Each structure stands twice: as C-alpha cells, then as structure tokens.
Amino acid sequence: MSIPRQRGLTEQAATAAIDHACRMLRLPTIRSQFPELAETAGREQMSYLGFLSELLLAECDDRARRRSERRIKAAGFPRDKSLRKFDFDANPNIDAAMVHTLAKCEWIKKGLPLCLIGDSGTGKSHLLIALGTEAAMAGYRVKYVLATKLVNELVEAADEKQLTKTIARYGRVDLLCIDELGYMELDRRGAELLFQVLTEREEKNSVAIASNESFSGWTKTFTDPRLCAAIVDRLTFGGNIIETGTDSYRLATTRARAEQQLATS
Known part of the structure; x- marks a missing residue:
C-alpha cells in the first residue's frame, strides 16, 4: 500500500501520515519519539537536516540497544552482573x-x-x-x-x-x-x-x-x-x-x- 503524498497537510493529517509510514518502514523509535523531537526542533529552531539527523540517530541508538539486549539474553547469564556494581x-x-x-x-x-x-x-x-x-x-x-x-x-x-x-x-x-x-x-x-x-x-x-x-x-x-x-x-x-x-x-x-x-x- 502506497502513501499518497500531498502538500499542505494539516498537522493532524501529517502526524497520521508519519505514524503510518513508520509502521510500514518498521521505525518504532521514530514513531514514538517524533512528536517530542519535532517540538524540540521547533523550539530550538533546528534545520530540516538537523531534525532529520536527530530522528535517524534516535532510531539507530534504540536498535543498537535492542540488539545488545537480545545478545545478553541469548548468552544465558543466570543473573545481572555489571562492572559498575563490582566493588x-x-x-x-x-x-x-x-x-x-x-x-x-x-x-x-x-x-x-x-x-x-x-x-x-x-x-x-x-x-x-x-x-x-x-x-x-x-x-x-x-x-x-x-x-x-x-x-x-x-x-x-x-x-x-x-x-x-x-x-x-x-x-x-x-x-x-x-x-x-x-x-x-x-x-x-x-x-x-x-x-x-x-x-x-x-x-x-x-x-x-x-x-x-x-x-x-x-x-x-x-x-x-x-x-x-x-x-x-x-x-x-x-x-x-x-x-x-x-x-x-x-x-x-x-x-x-x-x-x-x-x-x-
């Protein structure tokens, strides 16, 4: 299913279109964080490129975190132990x-x-x-x-x-x-x-x-x-x-x- 591209979308329609696109492209982090990041971008007067980079980096960081969690789970450790907690x-x-x-x-x-x-x-x-x-x-x-x-x-x-x-x-x-x-x-x-x-x-x-x-x-x-x-x-x-x-x-x-x-x- 393709997404119709229109100019002059209302904010509500644009939000719905972004949500739909993120679902299709499997970008859960962008989908969940774009409203907050968009608000921050507007407040700080970020450029379009700056805003886009923030969205993409957030997705990359979250994917890396999820991959780490999967590898830790696959390792089969019996309990959570970290160097930070070692005395x-x-x-x-x-x-x-x-x-x-x-x-x-x-x-x-x-x-x-x-x-x-x-x-x-x-x-x-x-x-x-x-x-x-x-x-x-x-x-x-x-x-x-x-x-x-x-x-x-x-x-x-x-x-x-x-x-x-x-x-x-x-x-x-x-x-x-x-x-x-x-x-x-x-x-x-x-x-x-x-x-x-x-x-x-x-x-x-x-x-x-x-x-x-x-x-x-x-x-x-x-x-x-x-x-x-x-x-x-x-x-x-x-x-x-x-x-x-x-x-x-x-x-x-x-x-x-x-x-x-x-x-x-």
Whole structure:
C-alpha cells in the first residue's frame, strides 16, 4: 500500500501520515519519539537536516540497544552482573585497570582465553558475567554455561550421535564463558569431550573460565595428567589470568552486616 503524498497537510493529517509510514518502514523509535523531537526542533529552531539527523540517530541508538539486549539474553547469564556494581575496593587482589582493559574486548577480537581463579565469594563469577555482558554489548556473540551442564550436554549429545553438531554450536560463539570449573571430578570421557570443545575454539574464538581451583589442583577435576596439562595449556596460552584470592567478599559482607545488627540491637 502506497502513501499518497500531498502538500499542505494539516498537522493532524501529517502526524497520521508519519505514524503510518513508520509502521510500514518498521521505525518504532521514530514513531514514538517524533512528536517530542519535532517540538524540540521547533523550539530550538533546528534545520530540516538537523531534525532529520536527530530522528535517524534516535532510531539507530534504540536498535543498537535492542540488539545488545537480545545478545545478553541469548548468552544465558543466570543473573545481572555489571562492572559498575563490582566493588574493587573490597578485593585488592583484583587489578581494576586490567579488568577495565579487558572490558574493551580486544582479547576477544584476538581469540585469546581468560582465566579467573579464586575461592568462592571472591568475585570471579561476577567478573565472568560482567565481562561477558560487556562483550555482548560490544556486538560479540556470547554463551554462558556451567562446566557441569556443558559436560553433561556433551555426553548426552555423544550418546545421541549429535556431538559434532553440539561442538560446532559452542564453537560458533565469539566468547564461551564456562563457570564453576573445578567443582566436580570429571571422568575421562567427560574431560575428553570438554577438551574437544576447547580445541575447536583454540586460537579462533575466546574462552573465559572461572574456577575455584588453582591450576595445580585441576588434577582433581581432570584425573588424566596429560589431558589436564593439555586443557591448562589451551586455557592459558597467550591469555590473561586473574587471581581473585582466598578471602570471601560475600562472607566478609555477611559478617559485617551481622556485627552491625548486633551493635544496633
């Protein structure tokens, strides 16, 4: 359906025509914002080009925001975590400058790995999710998964003869975030399947992991020494390692809150 073009439209008719055109062209932001932007343009005596640029930039900005939201949702993060909400003062082991440099995503562009190593409650999962969110906002395809869930999925895929397809799916994302690596012992089959995923991504797409075990303790998870060494090599070669320490931030916060309640009671 074409839109008849007429000169001398009334303001009401012009508004209806713009609304109809925006629906046809799928410009929801311009459709919702043009009355306010038109009023601002008239008040500030903007040129026609200036007004048009404001409309188009508003649409572009909103589309970029919606794309970011879709990528963040597709990543499957279990909760919302951001760098802005991370308390670097509470954990002096973490170099804030290094983390903010990582947030620029150059390491993902180069396909390098990232390892976050530390005890429970030291902020490694928060940083993993926050950096993954930054990557999604920057336009990268991101997937978050627990190590146990990933291995179980790979085992099921192998049993159903869907392993190649599953590994390829995990291989396509720009950043694979594997959380809670080291919380369980993997049998040789599970470890080998995980190794296949890491090999598929090696020097092509980035992997970021969070683990409560230092590398020396990974033999508890990967009981085959050679396989363990190969996995450590895949996850560290040319990459970044952040050690979040052993002092639980969550535990310290809980104790401080309890002490404050006792003091005020």
